[in-house]
Amino acid sequence: MAGAGGSVGVRDGDERLRRWRMVLGGGEGEGTGCALSGRDAQMDAALGALYGGGEGTSRKGARAAGLGGSAPSVARWLGDIRTYFPSSVVQVMQRDAIERLGLAALLLEPEMLEAVEPDVHLVGTLLSLNKAMPETTKETARAVVRKVVEQLEQKLAARTRATLTGALDRSARISRPRHHDIDWNRTIRANLKNYLPEYRTVVPERLIGYGRAAQSVKKEVILCIDQSGSMAASVVYASVFGAVLASMRSIATRLVVFDTAVVDLTDQLDDPVDVLFGTQLGGGTDINRALAYCQSKITRPADTVVVLISDLYEGGIRNEMLKRVAAMKAAGVEFVTLLALSDEGAPAYDHEHAAALAALGAPAFACTPDLFPEVMAAALEKRPLPVP
Structure with a gap:
């Protein structure tokens, strides 16, 4: 028994040395004496x-x-x-x-x-090389990008649609519906506490229903995406989410990318791969110009959510940028600022601009793809954002 135990101990010691050797990488100073x-x-x-x-x-x-x-x-x-x-x-x-x-x-x-x-970071690298890419490589690159996009859509689409559909239904619910607009199932459930046994009936204190336009477009969402080089992963995720939102009939979605110029890619939202190859990572940043364009496209402020995805390093006119955000907020627009939309954690960003936006009621924070549906649901319902 003692011999067997000693043998096991030796084997365990050898395994520990082997693992330390793999970690340390050899060399004169690593000290394990273990040969691989x-x-x-x-x-x-x-x-x-x-x-x-x-x-x-x-x-x-x-x-x-x-x-x-x-x-x-x-x-x-x-x-x-x-x-x-x-x-x-x-x-x-x-x-x-x-x-x-x-x-x-x-x-x-x-x-x-x-x-x-293939992964999100590789896609970002390929997009940054897009303009230098020879024709012989472009089809292979598109295949790589499409594989990543399809994986992300499979992971994110169902939950996003379910979460936002629920938010849209709740935001469309009205408390004084006409008789033919009453949702009786929800009304009864909400008033069960008012059941009168002697009459075997429920007395509804609150009626719940839907407006006549419940099946039409309820909300408008504008995704305004900074395509500077540091935002590569965010551009990938935002493009996928843009395609998912565009697939929902009750949301009118617009996708805008910018550096010092502004490009509207809304007509390509049916294919996020086309959106991604329509971007041009790198270059300067003019947030004010991008927001001016987005502001010009708002027709129903009270039903519009603008999502600015940027690290806020502004190369344009800072005061004008903040005035535009304040004007949109005053008109009833829900304004969301995401410093990043990725799994990479908090990015480098302009703290002064972030603080100024927060003072306007538009807090800036980094958002993971998993949290994004909840953030959008809160914005659509005009309730506090789930800031991490």
């Missing part, structure tokens, strides 16, 4: 190619960089990491490779795009 072989050595080499500091793997087993700059070597590396690591880790490593090793230009080659793991 087989799959472990191949995983370590894939990590070393990205996070090391030299070329290849040294004789002492130290992790070292070895991607070089050629498409074949990078394509092999992409295949390796997809073999050894789960998809979530692969996406992080791809992002690091693009940022640390300057591999963005290689994504202009179709064989490279076929080797990558």
Whole structure:
């Protein structure tokens, strides 16, 4: 028994050393004395190619960089990491490779795009390269973008429609309906406490019903999206949500993107891939000009929600921007400011502009895709926003 226990202890110790060796990456100072072989050595080499500091793997087993700059070597590396690591880790490593090793230009080659793991950040990179992309690569790039968009739609669409449909129904409910507009099921449920046993009836204190226009367009939503380079992930998510909102008959949706110019992409909302390739990531920012355009398109202020998605680094006229927001709010528009629409957490943003908007009753905050339906539902119902 003692021998068996000692053997187990040795195996546990070896496993701990192996794991520390994988974390530390070898080298003279790592101190484990553990040599890697087989799959472990191949995983370590894939990590070393990205996070090391030299070329290849040294004789002492130290992790070292070895991607070089050629498409074949990078394509092999992409295949390796997809073999050894789960998809979530692969996406992080791809992002690091693009940022640390300057591999963005290689994504202009179709064989490279076929080797990558598609995700939101890769889509952002492709969109930033859109103008430089040769014709031979564009179809492959569109296929990559479409795969990501379809995954996001599958994940987000059903919940968004259900949440917003409920909000629209509640906002359309009226408390003094005409007789033929009374929703009797809801009215009875709301008045069960007023049941009179002796008469075997419910006496309704409050009638609930729907207006005659319940099936027509109830609300108008304008998504105003900053397409500066830092907003890439937000542009992707906003385009998908825009397509989902546009598919709802009771919401008239407009999608506007801007840098120093303003582009209305509403007529492309039936295909978010077309929307994304209609954007041009990078460049300056003129929020005031974008809001001026959005303001000109508002016909029913009390039934309109404007969603500005921007880090608020304004290159236009600051005071005019704030005056426009104040004017829209005064007219009855619900104004929402999202510093980001992504899973990346709080971004860098202009704190002074955020504070000024908050003072106008339009608090600025970062929003995850999962929270966005709740934010929109609150805006449609004119109730406080679920600020995280």
